[in-house]
Amino acid sequence: MSILKKTILIFACVLPISSLLSQEDLLSLIDDNKEEGPKKVYATFKTVRIGNAQTIETVKKKHLDFRISHRFGNIYDSNLKNPINETFQTFLGFDNASDIRISFDYGLLDNLTVGIGRSKLNKLADASLKWKILQQTTNFSMPISLAFFTSVGYSHAPTSAIYAGVVKDFKTNEAHRFNYFSQLIIASKLTEWLSLELLPSYMHRNFIKENINTDNGNAQDVNGFFSMGIGGRIKLTKRLSFIGDYFYNAAAFYQGNSKVFNPLSLGFEIETGGHVFSLFYTNASGLTENNFIPYTTDTWSKGQVKFGFCISRTFAL
Amino acid sequence: MKKTIILIALVFSVGVKAQIFTAKSGETSISFFSEAPLENIEAVNKSASVVFKTTTNDIQMSISVQNFKFKNALMEEHFNENYMETTKFPKCVFKGKINETVDYTKDGEQKVTITGKMELHGVTKDVTIDGTVSKTGNDLKLYSKFKVKVSDYNIKVPSMYVKNIAEVVDVMFNVVLEPYQKK
Numbered sequence: 001m002s003i004l005k006k007t008i009l010i011f012a013c014v015l016p017i018s019s020l021l022s023q024e025d026l027l028s029l030i031d032d033n034k035e036e037g038p039k040k041v042y043a044t045f046k047t048v049r050i051g052n053a054q055t056i057e058t059v060k061k062k063h064l065d066f067r068i069s070h071r072f073g074n075i076y077d078s079n080l081k082n083p084i085n086e087t088f089q090t091f092l093g094f095d096n097a098s099d100i101r102i103s104f105d106y107g108l109l110d111n112l113t114v115g116i117g118r119s120k121l122n123k124l125a126d127a128s129l130k131w132k133i134l135q136q137t138t139n140f141s142m143p144i145s146l147a148f149f150t151s152v153g154y155s156h157a158p159t160s161a162i163y164a165g166v167v168k169d170f171k172t173n174e175a176h177r178f179n180y181f182s183q184l185i186i187a188s189k190l191t192e193w194l195s196l197e198l199l200p201s202y203m204h205r206n207f208i209k210e211n212i213n214t215d216n217g218n219a220q221d222v223n224g225f226f227s228m229g230i231g232g233r234i235k236l237t238k239r240l241s242f243i244g245d246y247f248y249n250a251a252a253f254y255q256g257n258s259k260v261f262n263p264l265s266l267g268f269e270i271e272t273g274g275h276v277f278s279l280f281y282t283n284a285s286g287l288t289e290n291n292f293i294p295y296t297t298d299t300w301s302k303g304q305v306k307f308g309f310c311i312s313r314t315f316a317l
Numbered sequence: 318m319k320k321t322i323i324l325i326a327l328v329f330s331v332g333v334k335a336q337i338f339t340a341k342s343g344e345t346s347i348s349f350f351s352e353a354p355l356e357n358i359e360a361v362n363k364s365a366s367v368v369f370k371t372t373t374n375d376i377q378m379s380i381s382v383q384n385f386k387f388k389n390a391l392m393e394e395h396f397n398e399n400y401m402e403t404t405k406f407p408k409c410v411f412k413g414k415i416n417e418t419v420d421y422t423k424d425g426e427q428k429v430t431i432t433g434k435m436e437l438h439g440v441t442k443d444v445t446i447d448g449t450v451s452k453t454g455n456d457l458k459l460y461s462k463f464k465v466k467v468s469d470y471n472i473k474v475p476s477m478y479v480k481n482i483a484e485v486v487d488v489m490f491n492v493v494l495e496p497y498q499k500k
Contacts, residue, residue, distance in 0.1 A: 060390035
């Protein structure tokens with residue numbers, strides 16, 4: 001090969017490189033060898049609860065989430081003699097309060113939240129902990145977020161209420177006032193507008209009354225049982241979402257029971273920056289898992305749904 | 318003759334390398350600041366990609382919006398989710414040229430103006446900003462402070478927050494550049 005040919009060859013190799021460095025492609029020079037790692041998904045949900053169910057979200061570090069939650073009375077109840085009149089009298093249930101809860105959740109770390117709360121129903125004080133173990137990434141290299149939630153409830157209702165309907169000489173015990181709840185939260189932000197989660201849960205109550213489900217072979221109520229929760233959010237706009245959640249209680253006592261039902265909530269959530277307003281309808285009276293999972297005695301099929309709301313305000317401390 | 322070829326090849330390769338500069342890792346920061354009555358809004362991004370070509374005075378930057386770090390994690394989430402819509406518009410890109418003639422052979426500092434296009438939140442606008450170029454040894458430094466009007470880039474602030482979020486944000490580039498090495 002002659003020198004000339006070689007020179008031309010070199011030019012031929014070099015020239016395209018220099019033309020590559022024209023204005024448009026300066027960035028592509030480095031973007032090729034600048035691998036940014038996968039990014040973490042943020043805001044799978046806007047706040048720590050959907051309607052009834054927990055979300056995957058924790059409170060950010062050094063933030064305090066102050067929540068006021070309320071469940072009004074049934075909007076309608078086909079069991080009553082004159083349901084329409086009752087609906088009118090109670091102004092769609094707004095005259096009654098099934099449950100009221102005030103709670104504080106604090107972010108010890110970005111992925112570790114501790115909380116305390118107090119509910120009207122069963123005079124329940126509760127303490128909880130939520131630990132986010134895995135965080136989904138935007139490229140789905142980690143397709144889910146995973147969290148563990150656990151809470152303990154203590155009812156300081158009068159003894160007469162705790163043991164109502166139980167045999168007279170029953171030996172009372174302080175431990176009977178406690179109940180425990182644990183769950184895994186498996187969530188995925190599938191698209192910008194759709195988030196779903198599954199919540200395998202276990203509920204344990206130290207003390208239960210002798211209840212029998214006559215609709216299902218006299219299955220007895222049990223102290224401990226599993227439930228499976230499902231929840232989701234559909235974003236309608238940047239700040240407005242459609243929300244819903246449902247729990248299926250696995251114990252035989254809860255199957256086909258005409259007195260105890262699975263809780264379902266459906267409604268909307270509005271986020272304004274510092275506040276999150278959840279507004280929805282649910283058949284559950286209770287506001288914490290320790291109440292709404294075992295003690296939901298109303299059903300959508302009879303119109304026994306209540307308007308519920310939660311106002312959450314987050315403070316940076 | 319072989320020497321000539323090698324020489325030509327060398328001249329070309331060296332020439333190409335010495336005219337391209339890229340951000341030195343860990344020494345580049347893009348930050349913004351906005352004074353607000355409740356809590357000042359400020360964030361720093363330390364992982365911008367910058368390419369600078371001395372022969373043409375071209376400067377180009379690409380910034381991952383999600384890499385803006387706030388002290389307040391909730392603010393960071395709202396910034397990405399509600400204002401910048403980061404999943405839809407993950408990058409902010411600036412492509413411009415320095416208007417003045419700068420002597421890159423000597424150490425020293427020079428005030429310049431940079432004209433170009435900035436793409437942010439899916440909106441591209443022509444901008445001209447003031448800056449400073451300084452050279453020390455092999456490193457080039459680029460500094461600029463300018464104002465960005467939030468509404469220019471179609472970033473919507475709900476009326477109830479207009480008081481909390483400034484209309485105009487101060488943006489600061491502080492970039493240290495080194496000769497480009499192909500990795």
